[in-house]
Amino acid sequence: MKTNPVDAFRARVAKHAALADPARLRIVDLLTLGDFSPTELQAELGMPSNLLSHHLRTLEGAGLATRHRSEADRRRSYIRLAAGALDGLAPGVEHGAGRVLFVCTRNSARSQLAAALWQQVSDIPSASAGTHPAERIAPGAIDVARRHGLQLANRSPRRLDQVAGDGDFVVTVCDNAHEELTGLAGVHWSVPDPLRINTEEAFENAFTDISHRINGLAPRMHAA
Missing domain, CATH: 1.10.10.10 (Winged helix-like DNA-binding domain superfamily/Winged helix DNA-binding domain)
Known part of the structure; x- marks a missing residue:
């Protein structure tokens, strides 16, 4: 019941x-x-x-x-x-989605990493896009992904309007994209742009931040 x-x-x-x-x-x-x-x-x-x-x-x-x-x-x-005493203390499943779409400005680092990380922890499909996509993925993002067993080298940045679809649960991982897309349903993660500093540490910090957030969101999502 x-x-x-x-x-x-x-x-x-x-x-x-x-x-x-x-x-x-x-x-x-x-x-x-x-x-x-x-x-x-x-x-x-x-x-x-x-x-x-x-x-x-x-x-x-x-x-x-x-x-x-x-x-x-x-x-x-x-x-x-009591049996199951601590069950349900964490936030429960709240959202259904046909796909999780991660968005940043250039779709060259944070959103690409987020989509790849999501695929490791959820059966719900994921994709990424940018409001103003770059020509290629940032080398720092490719390197940090490789260090953690992910592959980004064969992916390319894509425009949001070419990727977005009905049923997408949108996660903006970039303040610029979030503020540009005011009113768009979904959630926002204010992840600092690793390209501003463009060091290995900056990309590691971004990777860790996104990974923690994904591990927190994935159990709260169900396939729609």
């Missing part, structure tokens, strides 16, 4: 609210390692039993913790992390 998106969102809000307290966050950290009795948690945290009871009730109410009786001493109980 599919979960109602509103209910799932409310459950995530409740979990975040419960974890906003430092003591409850510490309790959950401990429960990721194993089960604890209330007495053990009290000793670990150095707090009075009535306050600990309040925190545990809050965690149980938010679906983060459960308790069960000891098989050895039925007067004793253990607190454990």
Whole structure:
């Protein structure tokens, strides 16, 4: 049975609210390692039993913790992390796309790297384009791609109006392109232009920035 998106969102809000307290966050950290009795948690945290009871009730109410009786001493109980307790805390799938289109001004570095990186982590097709494409891909982009096992050498910059299609989820990776395309649906990543400095370090920094952002976006996308 599919979960109602509103209910799932409310459950995530409740979990975040419960974890906003430092003591409850510490309790959950401990429960990721194993089960604890209330007495053990009290000793670990150095707090009075009535306050600990309040925190545990809050965690149980938010679906983060459960308790069960000891098989050895039925007067004793253990607190454990609830099954799937931490599921859904990260943003969930929010967008559908037939293709992800990465756009920068010259389509010679950032957007090319982004499209190549996307193909490594998602089954959704990717493409890249430029608002004012260059004649060729920047050598620095080809070099950093090669160092990370990607091939850009056989690709060519292309114009946005020649590439864009219905169903594209557009990601601008260049401030100039984003500001030129005001009103275009999609998201923007403000990635510094490595060609401004044109050093190996600048291209590595751009590659790392784009890679982290793609790893964050890909799990939130589904094929439309």
